[in-house]
Amino acid sequence: MRIALVGHGKMNRAVAELAAAQGHVIQTVIGGAENVGGAALTRERLAGSEVAIEFTRPDQAPANLIALAGLRMPAVCGTTGWLARLPEISEAVIAHGSALLHSANFSTGVQLFLRGARDLARQFAGQPGFAGFVVETHHAQKLDAPSGTALRLQAALREGDPGRAYPVTSIRGGFAPGTHEVVFDAPFETIRLEHVARGRQAFAAGAIQAAEWIQGRQGVFTFEQMLFGEAP
Numbered sequence: 465m466r467i468a469l470v471g472h473g474k475m476n477r478a479v480a481e482l483a484a485a486q487g488h489v490i491q492t493v494i495g496g497a498e499n500v501g502g503a504a505l506t507r508e509r510l511a512g513s514e515v516a517i518e519f520t521r522p523d524q525a526p527a528n529l530i531a532l533a534g535l536r537m538p539a540v541c542g543t544t545g546w547l548a549r550l551p552e553i554s555e556a557v558i559a560h561g562s563a564l565l566h567s568a569n570f571s572t573g574v575q576l577f578l579r580g581a582r583d584l585a586r587q588f589a590g591q592p593g594f595a596g597f598v599v600e601t602h603h604a605q606k607l608d609a610p611s612g613t614a615l616r617l618q619a620a621l622r623e624g625d626p627g628r629a630y631p632v633t634s635i636r637g638g639f640a641p642g643t644h645e646v647v648f649d650a651p652f653e654t655i656r657l658e659h660v661a662r663g664r665q666a667f668a669a670g671a672i673q674a675a676e677w678i679q680g681r682q683g684v685f686t687f688e689q690m691l692f693g694e695a696p
């Protein structure tokens with residue numbers, strides 16, 4: 465694949481490294497300074513690219529995705545914190561016959577963890593002796609809190625156990641690429657289910673897999689749909 469990288473921060477640098485190791489070509493890299501409001505996303509700048517992988521900032525992703533849709537450039541977006549704008553972005557993707565695959569978490573392990581958490585929550589439904597809550601920990605630079613994955617986790621838990629709210633506590637500090645923990649706590653016992661990302665490679669691998677999958681497709685998809693054929 466010939467890939468355009470939109471954003472060249474921690475995530476897209478991990479994508480570049482893994483993509484090169486897998487024999488893909490990074491056709492172009494579009495950085496923040498040149499691309500305010502998606503200004504650098506032009507036909508000329510993307511010439512030769514087959515797919516764009518977008519990891520930027522929550523306030524920048526919507527303009528980038530709308531510009532990529534206008535160019536009918538299939539896009540994989542991992543930026544978090546912009547989902548309130550999804551209806552408008554989906555409209556642009558569909559109107560132009562383009563394709564977008566987005567996810568707050570491109571780790572296959574996390575997607576399996578979300579399904580496992582939902583199933584575990586089902587067991588706790590109707591057990592008032594336990595409190596259920598989520599703790600998520602990320603590096604100090606992460607802009608959004610709670611993380612997009614924590615919100616997905618909360619939704620999955622509520623789906624399995626609608627009687628509990630599953631509040632989220634967010635911790636920001638240090639260098640952790642992402643840890644999500646579900647805790648069921650009773651006065652004399654605790655059950656924990658935890659996913660720990662040990663590096664950004666897990667997310668990069670999923671984003672590259674998604675870039676391959678989206679080739680030749682039209683419409684708006686999630687990584688979950690790609691993996692499981694449905695939302696978790």
Ligand SMILES: NC(=O)c1ccc[n+]([C@@H]2O[C@H](COP(=O)([O-])OP(=O)(O)OC[C@H]3O[C@@H](n4cnc5c(N)ncnc54)[C@H](OP(=O)(O)O)[C@@H]3O)[C@@H](O)[C@H]2O)c1
Nearest residue numbers: 471472473474475495496499520524542544568569570667
């Ligand atoms: N989905 C997943 O699996 C996953 C995994 C990890 C992180 N994330 C999310 O992915 C996003 C990026 O994370 P990161 O760790 O790579 O952040 P980062 O290291 O801060 O990098 C963000 C990069 O985006 C660039 N940028 C900002 N606006 C831009 C624009 N309009 N066009 C092009 N580039 C632009 C910045 O460049 P300048 O510094 O030049 O402005 C910066 O290099 C965050 O929202 C994070 O939460 C998602």
